[in-house]
Amino acid sequence: MTFPAEIRESTVIALQALKANKLRSGLTTLGVVVGIVTVTLMATAMNGINSSFRKSISSMGADVLHVGRFPWASFEDPRVYRNRREFSLQDARDLENTMTTASAVAPKADDKGTVTYGLRRATDVWINGNTEQSLVIRGLSLTQGRWFSQTDVSADRRVCVLGAFLADGFFPHESPVGKRVRVNDTTYEVIGVLEKLGSFLGAWDQDNQIAIPISTFKSSQSPTPNYEITIKARDPSELQETIEETRAILRRLRKVPPGTPDDFAINQQDVFVQFFLIFGGTIGAVGLFITGLALVVGGIGIMNIMFVSVAERTKEIGIRKALGAKRRAVLSQFLVEAATITLGAGLLGIGIAWPVTLAIDRYTSFAAQMSWWIVALALFVSVLTGVVAGFIPALRAARMNPVDALRAE
Amino acid sequence: MPLIRIQNLARRYVMGADTVHALRGVSLDIERGEYVAIMGPSGSGKSTLMNLVGCLDSPSDGHYELNGKDVSRMTDNALADIRNIEIGFVFQSFNLLPRSDALHNVELPLVYAGVPRSVRRERARTALANVGLADRMHHRPNELSGGQRQRVAIARALVNTPSIILADEPTGNLDSRTGEDILNLFEILSRKGNTIIVVTHEEEVAQHARRIIRLRDGLVAQDAVNGNPRTVAARTESGPPAEPMHAPSGGVPPVIAT
Numbered sequence: 001m002t003f004p005a006e007i008r009e010s011t012v013i014a015l016q017a018l019k020a021n022k023l024r025s026g027l028t029t030l031g032v033v034v035g036i037v038t039v040t041l042m043a044t045a046m047n048g049i050n051s052s053f054r055k056s057i058s059s060m061g062a063d064v065l066h067v068g069r070f071p072w073a074s075f076e077d078p079r080v081y082r083n084r085r086e087f088s089l090q091d092a093r094d095l096e097n098t099m100t101t102a103s104a105v106a107p108k109a110d111d112k113g114t115v116t117y118g119l120r121r122a123t124d125v126w127i128n129g130n131t132e133q134s135l136v137i138r139g140l141s142l143t144q145g146r147w148f149s150q151t152d153v154s155a156d157r158r159v160c161v162l163g164a165f166l167a168d169g170f171f172p173h174e175s176p177v178g179k180r181v182r183v184n185d186t187t188y189e190v191i192g193v194l195e196k197l198g199s200f201l202g203a204w205d206q207d208n209q210i211a212i213p214i215s216t217f218k219s220s221q222s223p224t225p226n227y228e229i230t231i232k233a234r235d236p237s238e239l240q241e242t243i244e245e246t247r248a249i250l251r252r253l254r255k256v257p258p259g260t261p262d263d264f265a266i267n268q269q270d271v272f273v274q275f276f277l278i279f280g281g282t283i284g285a286v287g288l289f290i291t292g293l294a295l296v297v298g299g300i301g302i303m304n305i306m307f308v309s310v311a312e313r314t315k316e317i318g319i320r321k322a323l324g325a326k327r328r329a330v331l332s333q334f335l336v337e338a339a340t341i342t343l344g345a346g347l348l349g350i351g352i353a354w355p356v357t358l359a360i361d362r363y364t365s366f367a368a369q370m371s372w373w374i375v376a377l378a379l380f381v382s383v384l385t386g387v388v389a390g391f392i393p394a395l396r397a398a399r400m401n402p403v404d405a406l407r408a409e
Numbered sequence: 410m411p412l413i414r415i416q417n418l419a420r421r422y423v424m425g426a427d428t429v430h431a432l433r434g435v436s437l438d439i440e441r442g443e444y445v446a447i448m449g450p451s452g453s454g455k456s457t458l459m460n461l462v463g464c465l466d467s468p469s470d471g472h473y474e475l476n477g478k479d480v481s482r483m484t485d486n487a488l489a490d491i492r493n494i495e496i497g498f499v500f501q502s503f504n505l506l507p508r509s510d511a512l513h514n515v516e517l518p519l520v521y522a523g524v525p526r527s528v529r530r531e532r533a534r535t536a537l538a539n540v541g542l543a544d545r546m547h548h549r550p551n552e553l554s555g556g557q558r559q560r561v562a563i564a565r566a567l568v569n570t571p572s573i574i575l576a577d578e579p580t581g582n583l584d585s586r587t588g589e590d591i592l593n594l595f596e597i598l599s600r601k602g603n604t605i606i607v608v609t610h611e612e613e614v615a616q617h618a619r620r621i622i623r624l625r626d627g628l629v630a631q632d633a634v635n636g637n638p639r640t641v642a643a644r645t646e647s648g649p650p651a652e653p654m655h656a657p658s659g660g661v662p663p664v665i666a667t
């Protein structure tokens with residue numbers, strides 16, 4: 001028998017057998033359904049974490065330096081940094097004017113606060129100060145409206161750009177552009193909306209933010225902001241030169257005596273990359289373990305039901321063997337039967353996981369993404385589970401002695 | 410060359426400390442086209458012999474040549490091929506697949522022979538029509554009478570045009586009238602040139618066959634053609650068999666009315 005013919009024949013037999021034992025097959029698949037739902041949600045979660053991480057990274061920019069008083073990751077006593085001089089907007093302007101290896105320079109400052117629109121209210125919103133250059137430096141894009149102009153910044157205008165979460169929450173049925181929202185006690189006109197970014201590592205929701213001009217940030221939100229300066233390198237491959245130039249200029253500006261260490265820190269996002277790799281790796285390992293466990297439990301159920309199926313159909317196996325079925329034909333018959341059960345379970349699992357994913361994406365800050373490779377992976381895993389779990393029962397069937405099998409009732 | 414040549418065939422069943430000697434050294438030749446009945450009391454080894462002849466089982470000792478091939482030491486898969494190509498089985502309990510209709514049951518040997526779908530459909534239809542079941546193709550076994558089920562089984566045994574038809578108590582589960590129908594069908598198949606071996610413990614059934622081999626305690630007690638004993642010596646040394654040969658044909662038996 002040719003292989004496709006064998007598979008076709010086996011599938012017909014499998015469907016017939018499954019139809020005869022609907023309830024039993026259905027119950028058995030539950031374990032595998034749970035397994036596949038787990039596989040799918042895990043893959044979706046990893047996918048979502050990855051992509052929101054990538055967006056976060058690109059929004060911080062691999063080629064962007066963050067100059068501040070403190071290093072991002074440090075094992076030193078924080079008191080060491082306390083007496084360091086604050087950065088000012090003037091420092092940012094000086095850097096912008098002197099640097100040759102930077103394509104954009106912008107000061108930044110941020111805070112948490114409450115944003116309201118009519119009766120709607122969002123707390124813990126990330127309020128950040130920007131210049132016209134911040135859009136490029138932060139790697140953001142807009143879904144509506146525009147970003148700040150130079151005049152918005154220089155004229156201290158009360159305008160703002162909303163994160164996707166605020167825009168959706170405050171204005172579910174209308175365009176936010178032109179509307180007025182209150183940030184703490186100041187009213188701002190909405191001029192734009194950011195694209196959805198997802199939560200960074202599921203913890204820091206970047207869509208719950210509002211961007212305002214840095215000048216306005218100082219005048220209306222916080223009179224003494226703790227500024228940092230962001231610098232985008234002209235050529236990402238020559239990032240090191242940009243770092244050196246920044247250091248030299250800052251040491252001069254801040255009058256650091258030669259031979260003493262810097263009184264500032266030039267931070268890069270690779271600290272986050274490190275963090276992510278450890279964090280993501282841990283999540284992945286835990287996910288893999290849970291998934292594996294669910295599939296093993298499901299697989300044992302399938303193996304059990306296949307042993308029952310083989311035992312019940314001993315006579316049928318005997319008849320088929322008497323008529324000339326070889327071991328391989330019997331083996332493939334039962335493997336296909338097991339794989340059909342688990343494939344059905346896989347489809348059901350995907351059918352459950354898909355809406356769950358959509359709901360998570362829609363109703364939580366977590367960016368969960370289903371994609372075709374996840375569907376393909378889930379189907380592959382389900383068929384594989386069936387083949388692996390069904391192998392020993394199928395082998396038992398294939399090896400039966402025809403006379404003994406025929407004698408069974 | 411005889412179709413079947415069996416020499417000193419023995420089959421023992423070991424059950425714990427006991428060994429059952431089901432066959433103790435059986436020798437016999439069967440020629441192409443013969444219609445043979447194997448008789449004997451219950452437990453005399455008829456089914457054991459039948460299983461060996463049908464390549465469902467392998468002997469403990471002795472030799473078995475089928476169509477010139479030594480099948481007594483073949484692997485499982487090689488025996489599956491032999492069963493598929495050379496043997497057509499008819500069982501006492503019909504042994505049809507309960508969830509498949511008559512047509513698919515008859516198709517099965519062709520499925521395992523790798524015959525393409527359209528061809529095997531056609532051949533299965535013809536085989537069913539030839540046993541008078543043209544209008545029962547899509548009935549499942551539980552929608553058929555005993556006699557009809559046995560006809561499906563016979564159609565299935567014939568569909569691959571095998572060298573031998575082996576029937577173990579084919580009328581055992583049928584009333585005598587229906588049993589008579591089945592035996593008439595065998596009669597016609599035999600006249601067409603098919604080789605038929607029927608196992609039975611009923612004299613009336615055996616009387617349809619021209620040659621009767623009687624077993625007792627795992628040995629051949631008597632081997633007679635039309636009532637005349639034949640000896641192993643007479644058979645193996647003289648050329649032509651006692652029974653006039655029909656030209657072997659994969660020919661299609663005529664329709665029998667039910």
Ligand SMILES: Nc1ncnc2c1ncn2[C@@H]1O[C@H](COP(=O)(O)OP(=O)(O)O)[C@@H](O)[C@H]1O
Nearest residue numbers: 422424429431450451452453454455456457458
């Ligand atoms: N699988 C088996 N295991 C043990 N003993 C068996 C087996 N098959 C048959 N026998 C024994 O072998 C002897 C011959 O059996 P069998 O060939 O079925 O006889 P018959 O068909 O003539 O009634 C009997 O004693 C029977 O109990």
Ligand SMILES: [Mg+2]
Nearest residue numbers: 452455456457
């Ligand atoms: Mg018997």
